[in-house]
Amino acid sequence: MKQNLGLLIPEVALAAGAVTGLLAGSWLPRRRQWAVQALATAACLAALAAAGLAATRPATTDFGASYAIDTATSTVRVVVLTATLLVICLSAGTVRAHPRESEFYVLLQLAALGTIAMAGANDLLTLFAGYLLASTPGYALAGFMKDGLGTEAALKYYLMGALFGVFMLAGTTLLYGAGHATGYPALHAALGTAPRAVVAAALIAVLAGLLFKAGALPAHFWVPDVTDGTSIPVAAFVTTVPKIGGLAAMARLLAVGIPPGVVNWPLLVAILAAATMTLGNFGAFFQTSVKRLLAYSTISQAGYLLIPVAVITRSHLASTSLLFYLAAYAVTNLGAFAVVAEFPRAVTIGDYAGLARRRPGMAAVLVVCLLGLVGTPPTAVFLGKLEVFTAAINGHYAWLAVLAVVNTVASLFYYLRWLTPALVRGPADSTAAALRPAGSWSAITAYSAGAASLALGIAGGAVLPLLTGRLIS
Secondary structure, rough: OOOOHHHHHHHHHHHHHHHHHHHHHOOOHHEEEHHHHHHHHHHHHHHHHHHHOOOOOOOOOOOOOOOOEOHHHHHHHHHHHHHHHHHHHHHHHHHHOOOOOOOHHHHHHHHHHHHHHHHHHHEEEHHHHHHHHHHHEEEHHHOOOOOOHHHHHHHHHHHHHHHHHHHHHHHHHHHHHOOOOOEEHHOOOOOHHOOOOHHHHHHHHHHHHHHHHHHHOOOOOOOHHHHHHHHHHHHHHHHHHHHHHHHHHHHHHHHHHHHOOOOOOHHHHHHHHHHHHHHHOOOOOOEHHHHHHHHHHHHHHHHHHHHHHHOOOOOOOOOHHHHHHHHHHHHHHHHHHHHHHHHHOOOOOHHHHHHHHHHHHHHHHHHHHHHHHHHHOOOOHHHHHHHHHHHHHEEEEEEEEHHHHHHHHHHHHHHHHHHHHHOOOOHHHHHHHHHHOOOHHHHHHHHHHHHHHHHHHHHHHHHHHHOOOOOOO
16 A cells, blocks of 8 residues: 655644644643644644645545545645634634633644545545544534533534434445445446445435535534634634535545446535525525624535536536635635624624724725625636536536526625625714724734635636646546
């Protein structure tokens, strides 16, 4: 078996940063635990540099064929590490001087590592190991503040994750029994003669776990409660980073491991995409809490992101559009959460009245991120949606593209419900107090993410060719 740790420098850097941070945090006094944040930042930057270098090399596999290092893995590495850096910056004002500050950054790194492992997994056992590593730190992060809402959020998150994890493990067992292998290429070759009912049940069970990570129907129930109950940096993280790994892992599993002739999984994923985007939008329509509105927004975005997964074997544009949309969604969603973090007392959309007059810079970022999530040019999500809709049409799912366009237009309603008071209504005494800024770290994150969303959209023509390349088997 070929084993080359040099190919896994980004993953090794994250693991080393987490272990070193845990050890250092055990000895550092509370006032100096900020050093673990600096260590986590350095580990992510080192991993990011290594990921960029690895992206220039030919696609290959490691540990036999159980871990694939190709365009998809390299892109997920870069996006996850960038998103983790933004969350580390966003978290500084929330967890600084917390008794468990060092553990917070360790958990972030471990969850990011698990997410990357899911995306590169080319074997069912590797996939499940990545699922566990991406999930378990997230449960601890959700209840990190140990308050009532956070504890409830962590419990709901854990119970849902455990349930869908059991489904995923059961599906893995059935697929192994049907195909007598856990590696995706071997499964693809063997499942053609396996009983279709067994393969269908096994695939649905495995997809259940990945849909949980993506926050998609029917495993979406945790998203609003966890987003609303936990701290803003953690809410930003769990609604962004795990989604990247879950969707990339799903695309690889379906494209490389499951032959479409055995189970009509393209239609199944297309139906899930349609239901997820529609339910997310309906759920967000009349929300007044900004955190719950963003929670349902992330559900709807999962629906759009499932579209290229549905046509991953039917359109040559699917993989590229999925990877670009994941990057666009990550920076845009984190930018919106960073604005919310900047004004922790503003809990409803009415509390943002007069934001443009009091904080025009933050209002501009909010406009960029919310209209960016709709898909307004020149933001990155606009180009991402354009590529995704084109892939759907190219993959003979024009009806899904039409439904996605209708949902996109409908989503404008609830984003404008938030933007209208922020841009038009003058500040009242009550909202003036709500719009007191929290500090510089959240503002830095908001400006950085908003600028990244615009830059990625404007430079999309140069970025898209870098994301082409088949999923290696």
